[in-house]
Amino acid sequence: MSIVTRIVIAFGVVLATFFTVAGLSYVELRSIGRELRTLHHGYLPILRRFTELASLQRQRDQHLDEIERQQDPQILRLLERHYPAQASGKMAMLLREASEIAESNHREAETDSARSVLTSVLAQLDALSARNKKTTGILASFLAAMRSEGTAKAGELRQDLRNEERAQSDDIRAVTNAIEAAIRETVGVAQRRERDGAIFVVAATAVSLLMGLAILVFARRTLAPIRPLTEAARRVAIGDYGARGNVRGAGELGILADEFNKMAKALLDRDARLKQQQRELVEAERLAAVGRISAQIAHEIRNPLNAVGLNTELLDEALTSGDRGAAEKSLRVIQREIDRLSEITESYLRFGRMPSGPRTIVDLRIVLSEVIDLFTPECAKRAIRVERALDDSAPVEGYENALRQVFVNLVRNAVEAMKDGGRLRATIAVQNGGVAIAVSDTGSGIPPEDRDRVFDPFFSTKVTGTGLGLPHARQIVREHGGQIRCAPALWEDGGAGTTFFVDLPRRGAK
Numbered sequence: 001m002s003i004v005t006r007i008v009i010a011f012g013v014v015l016a017t018f019f020t021v022a023g024l025s026y027v028e029l030r031s032i033g034r035e036l037r038t039l040h041h042g043y044l045p046i047l048r049r050f051t052e053l054a055s056l057q058r059q060r061d062q063h064l065d066e067i068e069r070q071q072d073p074q075i076l077r078l079l080e081r082h083y084p085a086q087a088s089g090k091m092a093m094l095l096r097e098a099s100e101i102a103e104s105n106h107r108e109a110e111t112d113s114a115r116s117v118l119t120s121v122l123a124q125l126d127a128l129s130a131r132n133k134k135t136t137g138i139l140a141s142f143l144a145a146m147r148s149e150g151t152a153k154a155g156e157l158r159q160d161l162r163n164e165e166r167a168q169s170d171d172i173r174a175v176t177n178a179i180e181a182a183i184r185e186t187v188g189v190a191q192r193r194e195r196d197g198a199i200f201v202v203a204a205t206a207v208s209l210l211m212g213l214a215i216l217v218f219a220r221r222t223l224a225p226i227r228p229l230t231e232a233a234r235r236v237a238i239g240d241y242g243a244r245g246n247v248r249g250a251g252e253l254g255i256l257a258d259e260f261n262k263m264a265k266a267l268l269d270r271d272a273r274l275k276q277q278q279r280e281l282v283e284a285e286r287l288a289a290v291g292r293i294s295a296q297i298a299h300e301i302r303n304p305l306n307a308v309g310l311n312t313e314l315l316d317e318a319l320t321s322g323d324r325g326a327a328e329k330s331l332r333v334i335q336r337e338i339d340r341l342s343e344i345t346e347s348y349l350r351f352g353r354m355p356s357g358p359r360t361i362v363d364l365r366i367v368l369s370e371v372i373d374l375f376t377p378e379c380a381k382r383a384i385r386v387e388r389a390l391d392d393s394a395p396v397e398g399y400e401n402a403l404r405q406v407f408v409n410l411v412r413n414a415v416e417a418m419k420d421g422g423r424l425r426a427t428i429a430v431q432n433g434g435v436a437i438a439v440s441d442t443g444s445g446i447p448p449e450d451r452d453r454v455f456d457p458f459f460s461t462k463v464t465g466t467g468l469g470l471p472h473a474r475q476i477v478r479e480h481g482g483q484i485r486c487a488p489a490l491w492e493d494g495g496a497g498t499t500f501f502v503d504l505p506r507r508g509a510k
């Protein structure tokens, strides 16, 4: 079963328990409420009427006693006109009221016990009403007998009345007792239910709480592996492929952790393979570069060596023939070609050899000024106008000679690109974190397809060029934490050409 299903089921069980408790409590409360309603609207009002009935009946009996004893015919008339008949009327009314109450409660009664209590009360009320009518009839006859002075007859009727009254009083008491018993029963049931309900609610709440706790523990235990997994994923994401999610168990998270660990291991292996391939590639590149350099050197030195060989023979001939002039000429050529050879070797040696020793503070403004001064005579010869916009001071930390070499290479390339004169501009701007140098010319320009290749070793479009000037410059600039790039020059008069940009970190800037 999946984790989600398990958690959903667990919460479902807790919810179901909670709703069951709430529902049962509601049902229980409602039924207690119904019992109390019957009590309040049925039993108690009926009981009140019966209490009144009992007291009225007692009064009527007393009045009858008084009427029987009374000798004064005037008082007798007064008594008989009012009391007994009034009492009977009131009693009939109370009985009617009690019947109505009992009937309406019987209609709405919701429990069997209430219904049966009310049914018997209704029957007894009917009987009582009949008896009350009968009593009223006998009462009228008794009063008539009293008036007609037939004492013997009156005495007899009075005895009948007494018997009726007793029976009626017994009936009233019986009903009162029945209702009181019903009240006691209802209150007892309500109390029992209240107690049972309280016990049920407490027990069910305890069970819900325990289940909630169990689910909490379960959820914690089930989801606990997520943390080490997340941590492992985070570490793998930042390149620590050795990180593993240590999760035991066969659940979904266990499977996930296994898969994750397999993935991390695969990444580790791939990383190792990549590093190995990279090493092999670098090695192959190095060997290829050695091959290229050897071929290049062979090519470069072949011409001077041929020239040296040829001129050595010419020198030999000149010495044999005693032609001093020819001998000196050949010697000069030999000398020049040897110089050329040593220049070639020197430039190869320079390339790939990084400057060493302590770095110093170098003011690029001074270095670039000196380099431009160096080229000024040649520029004048080639009709190249030189412009410079150099900031006050542009200090960087590094190797002065190496940096000078960079500028020499850039300025020489610019001059060489302007066969028919032009403009050469060098600028230095000191910005927030660095020094920006730009060397622009109005020369031949670099075709877009060559723009990326000019920094490749041996890329040269010149007959005598080694193609090492720009790669060497880039090596030095990078060694100083900077970068170099080229772009078409943007001259204000619309002229074309090339600009080389060099950005170097300013001294002290990180």
Ligand SMILES: Nc1ncnc2c1ncn2[C@@H]1O[C@H](COP(=O)(O)OP(=O)(O)OP(=O)(O)O)[C@@H](O)[C@H]1O
Binding pocket: 409, 413, 414, 417, 441, 443, 444, 445, 446, 454, 459, 460, 461, 462, 464, 465, 466, 467, 468, 469, 470, 471, 498
């Ligand atoms: N300012 C420039 N204008 C036009 N082309 C340029 C410029 N600078 C460099 N290049 C092109 O880039 C190529 C490579 O330049 P790089 O300085 O590396 O070698 P090189 O100048 O050919 O040889 P060397 O520097 O040994 O004399 C050049 O041959 C040239 O085609």
Ligand SMILES: [Mg+2]
Binding pocket: 409, 412, 413, 465, 469, 470
């Ligand atoms: Mg060059």
